[in-house]
Amino acid sequence: MTGEPTAHQRLSQARWALMFGNFTIGCGVMVVAGSLNDLIRSLDVSVALGGQLIAVAAIVMCIGAPTMAALVGGWDRRKLLVASLVWYGVGHALSAVAPTYAALLPLRTLSVLSAAVFTPQAAAVMGQLAPPEERGRSIIFIFLGWSVASVIGMPIHSFIGEAFGFRWAFGLVAVLSAGAAWWVWRAMPAGIVLPAMRLAAWREVFTHPVLMAIIAVTAMSGAGQFSVFAYIAPYYRQVLHADAAETSALFFWFGAFGLAGNLLLSRFIDRIGAARIVAGSLTLMAFSLLIWPLATSVVAMALLMVPWGLGGFASNSAQQARLGGAAPELASALMALNTSAIYLGQAVGAAGGSAMVAANLARGAGPAATYDGLHWMGLAWILAAIGLSVWAHRALQRNGGRA
CATH class of the missing domain: 1.20.1250.20 (MFS general substrate transporter like domains)
Known part of the structure; x- marks a missing residue:
């Protein structure tokens, strides 16, 4: 028989889940740049207009990061992080079937609100979960998800976009989001509430x-x-x-x-x-x-x-x-x-x-x-x-x- 996981094991499980969540967020942020060739070709828009998808998403994340941090002070972080990943997945699934650029732009804008929530809140949660002697290493570990996304996510998006089309690249992010939401739900303890700044x-x-x-x-x-x-x-x-x-x-x-x-x-x-x-x-x-x-x-x-x-x-x-x-x-x-x-x-x-x-x-x-x-x-x-x-x-x- 196996007993309950130790505190160290629970921390390790949470770190891996949040790292994968950041990997998923990073893949979603990079999906437009990686699949831009097929996106502008399929939607019949210019390179300049396609690039505006990146600019608009970045503006939303820029405003959203501090704004959402101020609004979610009393939320259970397990539910908040899972909800943000579910929102991310649904947004990318809908983006994958968007018929026109005009339909894709608002979907992309709403989807990336999750990135403004997940990454800073994951870091705050890890600062709460990890003991002081492991706090720095734990936060650096979950941010490796972004680095890994740059190694794996961008090339995969580029290859999928060129070989199968940008819609499949967006669909991959939706699948990753579902997996990340399930993993975070399983690994994260309930009841973590952080005060608003x-x-x-x-x-x-x-x-x-x-x-x-x-x-x-x-x-x-x-x-x-x-x-x-x-x-x-x-x-x-x-x-x-x-x-x-x-x-x-x-x-x-x-x-x-x-x-x-x-x-x-x-x-x-x-x-x-x-x-x-x-x-x-x-x-x-x-x-x-x-x-x-x-x-x-x-x-x-x-x-x-x-x-x-x-x-x-x-x-x-x-x-x-x-x-x-x-x-x-x-x-x-x-x-x-x-x-x-x-x-x-x-x-x-x-x-x-x-x-x-x-x-x-x-x-x-x-x-x-x-x-x-x-x-x-x-x-x-x-x-x-x-x-x-x-x-x-x-x-x-x-x-x-x-x-």
Whole structure:
């Protein structure tokens, strides 16, 4: 006979369930970018209009993360997390059968509200479940779901979109959501209720120039990356003439180095310091964008994406650690706002890229010239983020490392 699971076993079960939930959320957030080639072809819309699906979703997640955090204070977290995954699954199932772009846009908008709820609330729950000596490792573990989604989700979406159509990629997210909801229901204990964040905490964050500068670094980094990344699938197809397998392989390659960067971060962040990790990560991304015109083949693009992959995910993770160290007493508000900044950056970058693509098309640019200038836009954002990050680090040093 087997007895009741131990506290350690229950914690392990919850960590794996929440990690898979984040993997599912990450796959859903990335599904449009991964299957964008077939989506614009099937719905007969331009690349610029297809990219607006990414921008609109990012805006919703940006506004939703802090708003929902303020509204769900008294909810049982087990029910809340399961409900968000069920909503995610239903939304992606309906999106898979949307007949037109006009029908898909509101469905996509409503679906991603779940992402604004699940990821920050999963982190808050893990902070409650795990003992102090395991709290940091447990939170990092569940965020690995996003990294794994970048390794597996993007290539799968790309391959499915090219081989079977974007609707099947959306359908896969619906199936994953159902599985994640069941797993979280089975693994999570009932009765976990967290208090709503205090209004005073929000006020202190919003009026602190250094903390807001660090959060702005996150937004600028996201804008720089998504100025290009939102349109990278059609870029691979139209400019590099990559086929479905090569496009999928490039996404897998990028995600693998993103995961490697996160693993290296967890090993060296205490030794090097979060601010230096952020500066190094941003510099790696800036280097990739600077030499972007040199990537004239699939192999050259794979080499170019190595620095970006190593820095992209590590930068966001280091930003979370940086904010937590700068003002631990404001961690809840800072994490929610930093999550919002990630999505804000994605929205700004995707929208800016859309405007540039539309302008190129309006002047009669051919397929190869449709994406001219995107990497320069992205580089400008990253360089601005580096400058602001250095200023914030020096300001904190003058205050003894605390906000």
